[in-house]
Amino acid sequence: MCLNVNVSLDLFIEYLQIEKNYSQYTIEHYQYDIREFFLFMSEQGIESASQVQYSDVRIFLTDLYNKKLKRKSVARKISCLRSFFKFLVREKIITENPFSLVSIPKSEKRLPQFFYEEELQVLFEACETDTALGQRNKALLELLYATGMRVGECAKITLKDLDFHISTVLVHGKGSKDRYIPFGSFAHEALEAYIHNGRKELMGKGGEDDHLFLNYRGKGISERGIRNVLDKLIEKSSLNGKIHPHMLRHTFATHLMANGADMRTVQELLGHAFLSSTQVYTHVTNEYLRNTYMSHHPRA
Structure with missing residues (x-):
């Protein structure tokens, strides 16, 4: 240039x-x-x-x-x-914007993919808890589903970001915007088991590291590392297709709204700047409820 x-x-x-x-x-x-x-x-x-x-x-x-x-x-x-x-x-560097008359093509209307509760259970059962990495994987999966955080946010979590007294995690989001997200008893139990056992074992391989989730060398796990963990869990389970981290985020939001959570709360938990980003889950939830009805109602 x-x-x-x-x-x-x-x-x-x-x-x-x-x-x-x-x-x-x-x-x-x-x-x-x-x-x-x-x-x-x-x-x-x-x-x-x-x-x-x-x-x-x-x-x-x-x-x-x-x-x-x-x-x-x-x-x-x-x-x-x-x-x-x-x-x-x-900045008065030029006088006219040549892109001002260009229309942005409408994006394809694709609803986010998510897991049904039965599928999610199969995924959790694929986690082995008798090894350090297995305990890490279980805690990782539980926290992603419990909070709906992005994979990049998850990779940055440190031990001091967790508060087990009130079961919340401090998430460092996009644009340096922090938010607190609560997590439930399943994630709480999996995290404590990992921190007190598996994480200590992994720490012995790499020395001091404040990151919550460590790789097999005892260093903070990367975004790619988290994706690899999820891919391997899918391979071990009986589920078909590939998993991507955002599916757990979509599942988190879909399940919350399907069970009555209001959209503003889900927006806050997801860290969306605009409500329009969260509104897509109303369409997902409608499809979710319809499929559940068709699968379970005797006269569907």
């Missing part, structure tokens, strides 16, 4: 970090999408943000669709670039 684009991008990244308080993960996505756009523009002979016009944007979008990208990916790139050019207009 040319110098003036790099300078503008650096200013925008600073804005995302300081004013918007975005996570490093989100910022890296913004950087990638913006650099990709200007690499394509340079191939068209355009070297500065001020030269980009609506017709150039249409050519770029046509290229994305020709690559058969998913609508969600295209929507993310449009949203990112629209924000970038809006920032440049605000």
